[in-house]
Amino acid sequence: MISLLADTFFGLFAPPFRRREFLQQLYFVANRSLIIIVFCVSFAAIVTILESSFHMKMVIQNDSMVPGFAAVLILRELAAVVMALLLASRVGAGYASEVGSMQITEQIDALKMLGIDPVNYLVVPRFLACVLGATILTVVANMSCLFSAMLVSQSLLGYTPGMFIASMHRFIQFRDIIFAMIKGACFGGVIPIVACYFGFNCQQGAEGVGRATTNTVVVASIAIIVIDFILSYTFSHLY
Amino acid sequence: MSYFITVLDELGGTLLFFNKIISTLFKKAPKSHDVFEQIWKVTADSFLTTAMAGFFVGAIMSVQFAMLMKEFGALGYLGGLATSATFREVGPLLIAFMLSGKVGAFTSAELGTMRVTEQIDAVRCLGADPMQEIIAPRFIGIIIASFFLLGAGLIMSVFGGMLLGDLFGGVNFEEYLRHIPTIVSPISILSGLVKCFAFAVVLATVCTFKGYSTTGGAKGVGRAVVSTAVTTMICIVVMDWFTSFLGEIFLQIIRGYRS
Numbered sequence: 001m002i003s004l005l006a007d008t009f010f011g012l013f014a015p016p017f018r019r020r021e022f023l024q025q026l027y028f029v030a031n032r033s034l035i036i037i038v039f040c041v042s043f044a045a046i047v048t049i050l051e052s053s054f055h056m057k058m059v060i061q062n063d064s065m066v067p068g069f070a071a072v073l074i075l076r077e078l079a080a081v082v083m084a085l086l087l088a089s090r091v092g093a094g095y096a097s098e099v100g101s102m103q104i105t106e107q108i109d110a111l112k113m114l115g116i117d118p119v120n121y122l123v124v125p126r127f128l129a130c131v132l133g134a135t136i137l138t139v140v141a142n143m144s145c146l147f148s149a150m151l152v153s154q155s156l157l158g159y160t161p162g163m164f165i166a167s168m169h170r171f172i173q174f175r176d177i178i179f180a181m182i183k184g185a186c187f188g189g190v191i192p193i194v195a196c197y198f199g200f201n202c203q204q205g206a207e208g209v210g211r212a213t214t215n216t217v218v219v220a221s222i223a224i225i226v227i228d229f230i231l232s233y234t235f236s237h238l239y
Numbered sequence: 240m241s242y243f244i245t246v247l248d249e250l251g252g253t254l255l256f257f258n259k260i261i262s263t264l265f266k267k268a269p270k271s272h273d274v275f276e277q278i279w280k281v282t283a284d285s286f287l288t289t290a291m292a293g294f295f296v297g298a299i300m301s302v303q304f305a306m307l308m309k310e311f312g313a314l315g316y317l318g319g320l321a322t323s324a325t326f327r328e329v330g331p332l333l334i335a336f337m338l339s340g341k342v343g344a345f346t347s348a349e350l351g352t353m354r355v356t357e358q359i360d361a362v363r364c365l366g367a368d369p370m371q372e373i374i375a376p377r378f379i380g381i382i383i384a385s386f387f388l389l390g391a392g393l394i395m396s397v398f399g400g401m402l403l404g405d406l407f408g409g410v411n412f413e414e415y416l417r418h419i420p421t422i423v424s425p426i427s428i429l430s431g432l433v434k435c436f437a438f439a440v441v442l443a444t445v446c447t448f449k450g451y452s453t454t455g456g457a458k459g460v461g462r463a464v465v466s467t468a469v470t471t472m473i474c475i476v477v478m479d480w481f482t483s484f485l486g487e488i489f490l491q492i493i494r495g496y497r498s
Contacts, residue, residue: 045478077303097465229302
């Protein structure tokens with residue numbers, strides 16, 4: 001897997017650059033997942049703000065900090081991780097089954113025979129598209145999260161949007177969203193690497209493709225949570 | 240618009256299927272041997288994954304809360320707050336996402352393969368009810384095993400939070416554990432467990448339905464697996480909101496205060 005990652009990095013700067021393929025993959029990653037991701041992330045944000053209001057009432061009687069608190073949790077953790085897990089199950093599974101069926105129908109061997117590097121041909125456009133798409137989707141997810149949290153805090157908890165934003169200002173700087181974007185880019189980079197690794201090492205038969213798909217989702221999810229932990233730990237020294 | 244209709248179609252099919260499973264269960268209980276086999280298979284398959292995920296989720300929450308609590312100077316509360324947040328919200332959600340990728344995909348692939356190789360029709364030809372013989376034991380087994388796994392993940396999350404609270408926040412183990420009972424009430428743990436149970440039911444329903452209604456050969460099985468993971472996640476998020484909302488109302492009724 002590490003060698004595949006290294007090959008992908010070298011392939012990024014090696015011609016030919018396939019622009020059309022990259023745009024197609026970007027459409028698949030970003031545009032087709034947008035509705036699902038916005039929907040899920042909004043619900044997760046609603047639950048988060050309800051729970052955090054409950055907690056803050058318990059510990060600190062001053063509940064003007066609830067929106068800020070929830071916004072910090074959303075920006076630093078929730079939006080990026082939920083987005084990445086959804087992408088892993090959707091995009092990662094798709095890529096793994098695609099590359100896996102190419103492997104068992106010997107299309108990848110055919111590519112090698114024609115003198116085309118399969119890593120450069122298959123992995124590099126997907127990798128680029130996933131990194132870029134995940135970065136954009138993180139920003140979209142964060143914004144929709146904050147918006148839905150604002151709506152719910154007005155309707156159920158009685159904070160006006162003005163109060164919400166004022167309370168957010170105490171906790172959140174611009175660097176928070178930059179860190180969230182970095183997180184999103186890292187998660188987006190993990191997904192196609194894992195998927196293509198399991199796709200290239202797919203066993204014969206339809207069962208092999210199924211196993212590759214399942215393995216991809218599990219390994220990518222675990223990797224996302226571990227990377228999230230490492231990045232959180234790293235960024236916490238920068239605040 | 241067509242997308243919306245597809246979503247409604249899926250939802251209706253899933254609910255009808257759920258109704259069918261429940262009625263089958265009340266007609267005649269599944270064989271205990273089959274149920275235990277399923278429980279064992281699922282648990283042995285995913286225990287390590289779940290435990291690891293739970294550990295890291297606890298660690299992440301601990302780091303985040305330590306950063307926030309340093310501003311207030313209330314580091315003593317770190318153990319209680321991080322544990323409470325993990326138990327009530329983040330833990331069940333993320334661990335259930337993990338399980339939907341592992342257990343859900345595995346089960347729907349198995350059932351889908353049975354469907355496209357006509358094994359389910361063979362069971363029906365032999366005069367047995369496939370719902371009774373194949374679906375019901377899996378349904379019960381997945382619910383019990385997932386519930387157990389989610390609980391194990393939550394317990395692991397406490398250990399992860401403890402470790403990182405010590406390493407990062409400078410809260411030693413004893414202090415971390417001492418403040419857990421002050422904030423984590425039994426009701427918190429109960430709500431976390433209710434959430435776990437709801438997620439387990441959702442996972443079992445969706446993956447058995449998707450596997451059972453597979454069409455179109457080997458490609459169909461692949462499609463069923465991908466759509467299982469995505470649908471389960473969406474249903475889990477909606478269920479999360481639903482249980483949270485109901486729990487809030489329930490608590491207000493019990494305690495008699497207005498928030």
